[in-house]
Amino acid sequence: MEKQLDNIWIGQKDLTRDEEFMKSTNQEFAEEQVTYADMTSNLSGNRRDFLKFLGFGLGAATVAAGCDIPVKRAIPYVIKPDQIVPGVANYYASTFVNGGDYCPVLVKTREGRPIKIEGNDLSTITGGGTSARAQASVLSLYDTNRFTGRRLKMAQDGKIHLGQK
Amino acid sequence: MALLLTKIISNLNQIAAAREGEHVPAKSIAQILTSKGVITFLIFAAIILGAYTTVNKATELGRQEGYAPDQPIKFSHATHAGVNKIDCQYCHDSARRSKHSSIPSTNTCMNCHAAIKNGSTYGTAELTKIYASIGYDPATNKYIENYDSKTEEEIKAIYTKWIGDEYKRVKEKADLDDEGVRLVTQQWADIKKSLTNEQKKKIQGPIEWVRIHNLPDHVYFNHSQHVTVGKLECQTCHGKVEEMDVMKQMSPLSMGWCINCHRQTEVKFKDNAYYANYTRYHEEMAAGKRDKVTVADIGGLECQKCHY
Known part of the structure; x- marks a missing residue:
């Protein structure tokens, strides 16, 4: 022991x-x-x-x-804009301007949100060419520092003009 | 079957042993059942069965065949597509031109329901939800101005008055009786419950339907390819929707189900401009060498068609 x-x-x-x-x-x-x-x-x-x-x-x-499958929601528009078909991208012609750079562009949008910027083939000046800056400028559209609406400016004549700098 | 055969074999063995003059005592059922062989067999069978069930159930995880959840509005496909024979693509208009067959926006409902203000089954109970979503005053037949900035009390005043007035008109009464008051309160509570949730506090705005047909994110599916190019009936995959009061998922939406259909389905090849450049198949069909072209023949089984 x-x-x-x-x-x-x-x-x-x-x-x-x-x-x-x-x-x-x-x-x-x-x-x-x-x-x-x-x-x-x-x-x-x-x-x-x-x-x-x-x-x-x-x-x-x-x-x-x-084993529980979460409930997924499908939320349609209240008033659907005519030109938007969910699932089909819309293309808008626009212009990229940054300092001295200029480029006619096509903006691909889904449900109103731009997702890709490409050169505009129909342009006789650039013939669809873009630059890296123009391609990357799609990100700047989501910049929180962008103006969210039109600017108001009092002109010389004392009237308010919309959409003018 | 196996048990029967074992029994026969053991009986035969016993007879053979008896003929040779030996005496083999017959085994009792309890002895047979607790013998090493039987127990091994049972354990083996249990493992195989368990594994088989586990694999099958695991494959089915996330599938929702027969899923029929309650929707915010008791919309009946049987009434719209069955009784009133509205074409599927009148409301689900993006099926023919988009990959999604999206749920119609509220303004699509208003094409008819600006005029049809009393439902055949639920009266004002369900239709008022549409009006409360989009901001339509059924009493004046006008869209309410600045509806988005209205408070809940203002909205409640508009629609409870409408429900009450309709009740009085239908029952041919001058004033709201107790049942009428109860009905108005109940319908308004139901409207509020349907149009609001934890994320959406306001009555105004979109109706949040419960999505029934879900595919995993790694699957590409295109409605227009099947509806416009393939000229398939909606009912092929969605079942007899025109008979459904509550929308239900008819197909498993599994890969096996897709593949099986692609193997069997004959492509509507004739007079279909989309397939005009499949010249070899057209020539073979014309020469009588080939009687049909299935989806599999034109690459419908290739992984990258749907997973890329």
């Missing part, structure tokens, strides 16, 4: 070399939970039970949640 190494003991029973306790320490994976008299616990289950429940709970929740 000499189990205490270097006089190291855990708990009162180990110190007093309680016979029953010493017997139980021989079984490493004891069926009955080894209880320490001076350790009180409010939990009814032990760590293994907890892990079992945790694992089962997580697994069950994953399976239950994974």
